[in-house]
Amino acid sequence: MLRRVPPLERDLVRLLGAPRVLSQPDALLAWECDGFTVHRSRPRAVVLPETTAEVQAVVRLLHAARVPFVPRGAGTCLSGGPTAGGETVVLDLARMRRVLQISTADLFAVVQPGVVNLDLTAAVRHLGLHYAPDPSSQSVCTIGGNLAENSGGPHCFKYGMTTDHVLGALVVLPDGELARLGGPAGTRPPHGLDLPGLFCGSEGTFGIATEITVRLCRDPQSVRTLLFPFAAMRDACRTVSDIVGAGVVPAALEILDQATIRAVEASVYRAGYPLEAKAVLLVELDGPTEVTAEEAAEVRAFAQQNGALRIEEATDAAERARLWKGRKGAFGAMGRLATDLYVLDGVVPRTRLEEALERITAIGARHGVVLNNVFHAGDGNLHPNISFDGRDPDATARTIAAGHEILRVCVELGGSITGEHGVGSEKLDHIGMMFTATDLAVMARVRAVFDRDGLCNPGKALPQRAACAEVAKWPQMVARVLGEPEAGR
Amino acid sequence: MTELAPRTPAELTELLRARPGRVRLVGGGSRQDRLPPRGAAVVVSLRGLDGIERLEPGDQTCTVGPGLPRAELDAALHPVGLELPCGGDGTLGGLFAHDPVGAMTAGGSSPRSLLLGLDGVLADGTPWKSGARVVKSVAGFDVHKLLVGSNGRLFAAVRLHLRLRPRPRAEAWFRLDGLDVGAAAERFLALRSLAVPPRELHLDRDARGCAIVGRFTGRATFVCERLRALALPEARPFAQLHLEPTPGGEVLAGIVLASQVAALLAAVPGRFLLRGDGRFELATADADATDAALLQLPRFGAEACIVRGAPARRGHGTPLDAGARRLLEGLRQALDPDGVFV
Known part of the structure; x- marks a missing residue:
């Protein structure tokens, strides 16, 4: 059956050729969400530019037509950043890979x-x-x-x-x-x-x-990877504090809780982590050989002082890969627990990790959700992960409510609602925990310098009301936002 | 000229809300002779905002006022085994706003990575904030990073949230003198490219020739082994961060790729001080020599502008990219639409 091609799509085809412009609904399925599957929305079209000149030509066309657009990489973002819907055109940059x-x-x-x-x-x-x-x-x-x-x-x-x-x-x-x-x-x-x-x-x-x-x-001259299982999460956290407090700067300091360990060990990412451990701490040191040797000795001593159940150190690249396999496969392993996984991303001061984890566990129990923790302990960057069935509205609602409370705890402890995943569309409702309307208005003012018309990835990173208001005259907006309750200061 | 010195962020806010006219923000004032004059009606010194509001050794972060002298922060950090790992002196607000030093070696900590967030005040007295107090946060746009290099012309910072690092357990300075340009550039490049480069690295050219000066830090075993393995003679600390102009002369500050240094030095005469991160200062004999150098620099992918010399010439330099210039002007207009901060 012949399909009428709207004028915009025709112009895009003229710029890039038909194979690099996708607009049939079935073809757009792969672009309806990123790693944050809670928000799904199919774009109007997807284009596949290969050069700066092509990107420029497409953007000029869309700007002239006042059509919003979204740049997208591999779609692995976990906050809905590149999700695009309605009239939005996606510029998929996957072909620009030189x-x-x-x-x-x-x-x-x-x-x-x-x-x-x-x-x-x-x-x-x-x-x-x-x-x-x-x-x-x-x-x-x-x-x-x-x-x-x-x-x-x-x-x-x-x-x-x-x-x-x-x-x-x-x-x-x-x-x-x-x-x-x-x-x-x-x-x-x-x-x-x-x-x-x-x-x-x-x-x-x-x-x-x-x-x-x-x-x-x-590349560093040497790399040493060590794994320490602990009988209590607090022992793992204290070991991290001791390491950092001693001035040792490992390349990585990662902790997995028992629920994550069990999920990993039951999956293809099995790494030999002890199932009885309440937490495992993975430490990687890199640098000159004589330095990593000294640092490894210090790290081992701290772990022993804090009751490490045993000490494992990789002796070759294969061993190192095994120790990392469980950590790197943790999210995949959790995917086996339920149809959907909500990967949270919050930050607390490193010294508040223990307290944060206790409060997060309590929140999970209160909402009756399956919650695992795997996190960048050195940075205080937590990734509480909630496995849930997205087809069940009640489970989804409890998951989102738990996530909201967890992020509030992060902010209350002096941290952030996101350490590395971004705000995207996921955390538009949370950003007010950290920033006042005035703070957001200043950010919107900066955004408007780059994108006066609000066409580039609209509705992401900042609440839409801040971005829209910014297009209006600044002084009136300040008066308006200052009239609202201040948050987060 | 009137000078006002608020002692709290609230006082600064009130002061700006009173619309005092064109304002020049200063810290300790140590960098004012490197900026163009802009006809301020009022000088507002942030030197009174000099507290250490929060120091969390376990988290390796702190919150300080912009008027806190770098030396006072260093003194507070020393007992807890921490440091702010970048170069620069004067007040901390000045250090970040003027960004004259920053990282001292390739890949070293730059002001961008050390400034976690800030509380600021816009020219109309509106308080706002950006970033966070923790070492990692991507919530909101990083407007606070615009403080770096802003010269106090976008907004006033009233609190800086900084990342700290463990103070190295040992350090050793080294110095190689009497090198010709080619040998110096080659040695500079090699040292800069090490997996663990010197924490500080300088190439210093004067009338007698070139010298390479640097500092390795880390564990004692590593520091000693480095000097021995690289045949680097131990030396006294090197503290020169800036060049002074000769009478009638000027100083350019800029950036250059390390691989281009030998060619640049062969083409451009004058005292030259280069750091490991590619930032340099060049002292020229006079305005004509400066203009000649500015014409030459783009050949080597270098950019620079005049920071010392006749006040009216400060700030002139190699041309900026048109798109970037448009953004810079837009940001200035967006954050300070009435041009209060000069």
Whole structure:
């Protein structure tokens, strides 16, 4: 049967060719959500550009037609960041996957946004280099998505988040103009604002980065991976505090609770974690051989003092992979427990971890939800995960209510509603726990500098009322928002 | 010129709400001779906002006032085995707002990564905040990062939430003198590219030739082994972060890729001080030499602007990308639409 092609889709086909413009409802199914499956919405169309010029042409067309659009990487975001619905067109950047430049002298790479995180490391491994940020989804997530979300990962305790590794970006602004933010040498001092720092973590609302310059790191001389099971979560947390307090900076400090251990050990991600342990602590040290040897001895001593049930240390790469297998496969293992998994992401000060976990456990029990914890202990970045049946409205409601309370606990303890997953569409109702209406209005004002018309990933990162109001005249908006109850201060 | 010195964030808010005219924000005032004059009616010193409001050694974070001298924070951190791992002196607000130093080596902690969040006040007296007090947060846009390099022209910061790091257990300085440009650039590049590079690294060119100066930090065994393995002679600490202009001369501050340093130095004369993160200062003999250097720099992918010399020339430099310039002007307009902060 012949299908009428609307004028916009016809123009997109003219720009990119028919195979790279998808608009039939069945073809759009894969783009209806990201890793946050609670929010689903099918876009109007999906386009697959391959060059900066194509992105620019598409954005100019959409801007002229006042059609909203959403940039998207691999869709592994866990907060609904790239979910697009209604009239929105998705610019899927997966085909922009070329590594454009590698500099071994200056230790940087220039990549297109669709380059997969782990593929960048694979491309420079033979040079003794790697790209440090390592989100758990690094085998599929893209550098463009990492930039948009300011992604973290287990190794960001020592090496920092994506923002610490981004030197610059070529950006197609939401009106189709180009802007070069920073560059391989960084940002010009002292009369240059940190535009790459501002852009990173803007959740696809400031424009589309089509070339990203990232820092590369030399591989460490040695890596030591140790696993410590404990009979109590507090012992694992105290070991973390002791390690950090002694000035040791491990590459990673990860904890899994007993529920997670059992889920992992019952899955294909089985790593040999002891089922009787209430928590396991995974510690990775890297650096010069003599340094990691000293640090490993200190870490072992702290673990023993805190009652570690046993000590395991990887003796080769295969052993290391086994110890990490359970941690990296934890989310996958939890997928076996129920049809849906709500991966929460909150941060507390590291010294409040024990208290936070006790309160989270109580919340889970009160709402009758299946709750597992796996977290970046060094950063205080918690990932309470709730397994639930999304087809059951009551289970879904209890899951969301528990999640809301957990994030409130994080904020009450002086932390954040998100450490690395972003606000997206998931946490629009939570961001008011941290920021007042005025704070959000200032952020909306900054967003409007990049996207005056509010076309680029609308309805994400900031509550829509803040973004919409910003388009109106600022002073009136301030008066209005100041009249509302202040939150979060 | 009138100088006002609020002692609390509330006093600053009230002061700005009273619309005092064009305002220049200053900390300790140590960087004012590096900024262009902009005709302020009032100088507002943030030096009185100098408290350490919160220091959490276990979390390795703190909250301080912008007027706190760097030296006072260092003194408070020393007993608890922590440090703010970046260069720079004066007040902390000035350190971040002017970003004259920052990371001292490749991949080192930059102001961007150390500034976790801030409480600020807009030019009309509106208080707001961005970021968080914990070491990791991606909630909201990172508007606080606009403090870095803003020179006090976007907003006033009244509280800074900072990330701290453990103080290294040992350190050792080294110095290599009498190098020609090629040898110095090569050695600089090699040291900078180590898996664990020196915590500080400088290339210093003067009329006598080039020197490489640096500092390794870490465990004692590592620090000693590094100097021995790399045949680096131990030396006294090196504290020079900036160049002073000669009479009639000017100073440029900029960035350059390490691989381009040898070619740049061959093409551009003058005292030159380069840090491991690629930031440099170049002292020129006069305005003509400065203009000639500014024409040369883009050939080497370098950017710079004048920071010392005739006041009217400060801030001039290599051209900015048109799109970035549009954003910078838009941000200034968005956060301070009446141009109060000058």
